[in-house]
Amino acid sequence: VPHRVLAVNRGEKEEILRVSVEPPADRIQAYLEKRILQHKQTSAQDVLKSAIEDGYKRLIQPSIEREIRKELTEKAEDQAIHIFAENLRKLLLQPPMKGKLVLGVDPAFRTGCKLAVVDETGKMLKIDVIYPHPPVNKKSAAIEKVKRIIGDFQIEVIAIGNGTASRETEQFIADLLKDIDRQVYYLIVNEAGASVYSASELAREEFPELQVEERSAVSIARRLQDPLAELVKIDPKSVGVGQYQHDVSQKKLNDSLRFVVETVVNQVGVNVNTASAALLQYVAGLSKTVAANIVKKRDEIGKFTSRKELKDIPRLGAKTYEQCIGFLRVPDGDEPLDRTGIHPESYKETRELLKKLGLSTAQIGTGELQDKINELNISEAAEQLGIGEITLKDICAQLTRPERDPRDEVPKPLLKTDVLQ
Structure with missing residues (x-):
């Protein structure tokens, strides 16, 4: 199985495992003797036998072992790269949610949930922070603030990152939406690589006035509006859709x-x-x-x-x-x-x-x-x-269909108003 080969290779590289191939040495030795000696009786028989044994153990076996492991590794790498590429393609082809005002939420416990309001074109309109979870526990102030933002900007959709404190934040938002008299939906958004983007040169150029954590809330909101346009800003290896990416040929x-x-x-x-x-x-x-x-x-x-x-x-x-x-x-x-x-x-x-x-x-x-x-x-x-x-x-x-977008054929993301389970 390809991914097991890569796992074994990694274990060996980190000196946790010792790996060897165990061929049927006796059978191979007998086969070689039969081929070379061909049942001829000769006074040099003993010398030939020990030459065959030495040649096989010292030269042939290590060489074939290397060849077999190289072939297994190449197949495993190709498979890993193929899976990574397919997963990335699916991620980039996620359908955009065009024309919506979005509130992005980057969940956290101690440092608070960062909020970012983004207009239909992806322009940032407001940045804020709330502390609905322990250890700070300012839940009522957080409820007030989010309700005010939803009202002031007529927010239609809330995008919640799927990292630390995501479940608690989802519950907090779902409870809060029950008190709002119009239909506001929320979605859980894959935030893999958002922190990589937030600390990048590109994000610094885009939002020089923002803290690193605040930029990730903007990225989460934009990922809902147009996943492709936002994800291309991140090194594809940082979007978290592949395995053993550091063990395969980087080129x-x-x-x-x-x-x-x-x-x-x-x-x-x-x-x-x-x-x-x-x-x-x-x-x-x-x-x-x-x-x-x-x-x-x-x-x-x-x-x-x-x-x-x-x-x-x-x-x-x-x-x-x-x-x-x-x-x-x-x-x-x-x-x-x-x-x-x-x-x-x-x-x-x-x-x-x-x-x-x-x-x-x-x-x-x-x-x-x-x-x-x-x-x-x-x-x-x-x-x-x-x-x-x-x-x-x-x-x-x-x-x-002049504005045809292949992403339109993909099922739309599931909008939620309450926690399902």
Whole structure:
């Protein structure tokens, strides 16, 4: 079993176990003697036998043992990396909870539960702390404070981290919500890696005025709104979804996890007007420097109104533009096709297709367009437009659902109003 091999290797490395392979030495010795001596009677028989024994024990056995263990370890590593990558993919593809005002709660006993109110776009509006648990036990003051925050900001959802004191905090929030006359839900959010993010350079740049603990409450709230956008800020190895990650080949693991993050980011697509540099750097073709330049330019000129404007970004050359632009979306821009996943290289054919259907770019995503595309003969149309059938199918899919997000197909998280058990 792969994970057992890694466990044994770790035990051996830490000098807790001594590991050896026990082959049937007598049988092997007899086999070798039979092959080499072939029942010939010779005066050198005794010398040959001891040479066979010495050669096997001193040279052949250790070499084969190393080979077997190397093969077992490689298989175990590949399996561990594969499981880690799959778990990470599922975590990144968790559905976002768009358009909600969220109260993030980072639970704790002694240091108090940190609170953070985050608006629909992920902007932090308020930071606070409550002490509903021992040893401080200021429960009534905590109830008052949370009720006031829920009322002042019209909070719709509360995100509670799943770390220390999570159960006690869940009970506290569930009891408190019973006294509120409108429907407010709560959710338990996986906070693995939140403390890594809070102490990172990135978090310091984002929230220079906040304490480390306060930043994690913001991260927990944002993880509910858009898990992908928040989790890309953390080293994938810190999100707690893999086993034996320090025992496997670090290069292989890093390459595999980076590939997963890039694939998911490109699959989902990125809104160039809201994405952080941390998210943009995972778009195909974009480096950290170019991602930072895009954000810098956005801060200077305000929202981008078309994909073409990205050609002016320093270090974003023609080749990079060609590679990345299909994954970058510009919603509410001057060109309606810029909000789809259609590459600008195919705009000409897309317009011809719309003309053929008697429609305009303003009708992207409408029921009328959906009906006309359903009636379309794909192979005939592809031939007329001079493009491949697969490309045409992709264009049609993007026109019918321009804001399509693969995460929409995943079951939504379970909203709760009370403790179930």
